[in-house]
Amino acid sequence: MKSGYSRHIDKLLTRSIDRAKALFSFKGNHYLNGNEWIESVIGKTANPVIDFNIFCLANNINCVFCNRFNILIFNVAKLGNVKSHNIVSIKLCKNRIDSS
Numbered sequence: 001m002k003s004g005y006s007r008h009i010d011k012l013l014t015r016s017i018d019r020a021k022a023l024f025s026f027k028g029n030h031y032l033n034g035n036e037w038i039e040s041v042i043g044k045t046a047n048p049v050i051d052f053n054i055f056c057l058a059n060n061i062n063c064v065f066c067n068r069f070n071i072l073i074f075n076v077a078k079l080g081n082v083k084s085h086n087i088v089s090i091k092l093c094k095n096r097i098d099s100s
Helices: 003-023 035-042 048-058 087-092
Strands: none
Touching: 003 035, 003 048, 035 048
């Protein structure tokens, strides 16, 4: 393996763990780094990265490791009056009635 590639993987892993620490600030020992921090959150497992991704999904957060999407937190659907994010359509129509 080339040394540049391994540095890139290390950088991605470090960035993912920093994001996970920010998202789960109430979990684990923040003085630990890498796999030690993951183990302090979910316990010792054979596949810590996969099990941590499953832990994230169980807590309504997108997978932190090996993920190509920037959206990490899933929003909870809200009931009530729905408004458009499009500026033009807001000006054209009145508030829509929500029948739910």
